[in-house]
Amino acid sequence: MIHEIQPHSYDNSFHQYTPKQNDIALYYEDQTMLLILKDKKIALPRFYQLKDSAKDGAEYLFSIDGEGCYLLHEQPHIQKDHLLCMQSIQLMREAEQWIGFAGITGWQLYRWEQAHRYCGKCGALMRRSGKERAFVCTNCQTREYPKINPAIIVAVSDGDDLLMIKSPGSTSSRYHLIAGYVEVGETFEQTVAREVMEEVGVKIKNIKYYKSQPWAFSDTVMIGFTAQLDGKRMPFAIQEEEIAEAKWINRKDIPDHLNQASIGSELIQKFKEHKL
Numbered sequence: 531m532i533h534e535i536q537p538h539s540y541d542n543s544f545h546q547y548t549p550k551q552n553d554i555a556l557y558y559e560d561q562t563m564l565l566i567l568k569d570k571k572i573a574l575p576r577f578y579q580l581k582d583s584a585k586d587g588a589e590y591l592f593s594i595d596g597e598g599c600y601l602l603h604e605q606p607h608i609q610k611d612h613l614l615c616m617q618s619i620q621l622m623r624e625a626e627q628w629i630g631f632a633g634i635t636g637w638q639l640y641r642w643e644q645a646h647r648y649c650g651k652c653g654a655l656m657r658r659s660g661k662e663r664a665f666v667c668t669n670c671q672t673r674e675y676p677k678i679n680p681a682i683i684v685a686v687s688d689g690d691d692l693l694m695i696k697s698p699g700s701t702s703s704r705y706h707l708i709a710g711y712v713e714v715g716e717t718f719e720q721t722v723a724r725e726v727m728e729e730v731g732v733k734i735k736n737i738k739y740y741k742s743q744p745w746a747f748s749d750t751v752m753i754g755f756t757a758q759l760d761g762k763r764m765p766f767a768i769q770e771e772e773i774a775e776a777k778w779i780n781r782k783d784i785p786d787h788l789n790q791a792s793i794g795s796e797l798i799q800k801f802k803e804h805k806l
């Protein structure tokens with residue numbers, strides 16, 4: 531999955547370090563980030579490749595293998611022929627996995643900072659806490675932590691068949707699993723049961739936790755579950771705004787999901803291989 535970058539290690543404990551020459555500089559503009567193309571390989575820019583002024587105001591975010599990754603707030607001067615601006619999502623497909631993970635994790639923090647310049651309660655300017663990863667209002671002291679939305683994804687089975695769906699407007703021939711955001715006042719297990727009932731009208735049992743996964747693209751942590759059909763198979767009652775089609779698909783008819791960046795792909799492949 532996207533965050534499984536072993537043997538590399540990710541350390542997100544809060545510090546206020548200053549950048550060293552070999553540390554990594556993350557610079558974003560909306561959907562794109564600054565990258566270096568070196569020997570036809572995608573690399574993250576390092577401070578020694580930038581002008582010294584790039585260090586001004588650079589904010590420490592996290593480390594990979596002990597190397598600091600810093601967020602730049604100003605576009606750094608860089609030799610143009612080394613510059614590659616790439617969509618943060620595209621990065622996941624084309625770069626080494628740890629580079630992709632660092633890139634999208636920094637991008638999530640960048641978008642959080644962009645959205646928290648002003649206090650949502652009183653409208654005054656926010657400032658960095660300096661003691662933890664948070665913004666604090668300069669007027670009313672409201673504190674804002676990074677936005678992480680919990681969402682569930684569930685592999686519902688009935689014997690050798692897996693419940694799979696297509697979303698409206700999907701151009702892919704592939705089916706995927708039911709997923710949805712956790713609502714206020716719910717446990718994860720309640721969300722799983724509610725989403726499956728709302729989207730396809732199916733009652734389920736034996737809801738079991740599988741694994742979780744950070745998913746920076748939507749500020750989400752995905753919480754994976756398995757479950758089984760409860761009772762007899764009935765016609766689906768489809769929620770048309772959310773679902774275009776639902777199907778029970780036999781393991782042997784499920785196409786391979788070998789690119790397992792997402793927990794959904796891993797769940798599908800594990801079911802196909804009798805490993806769930």
Ligand SMILES: [Zn+2]
Nearest residue numbers: 649652667670
């Ligand atoms: Zn305020």
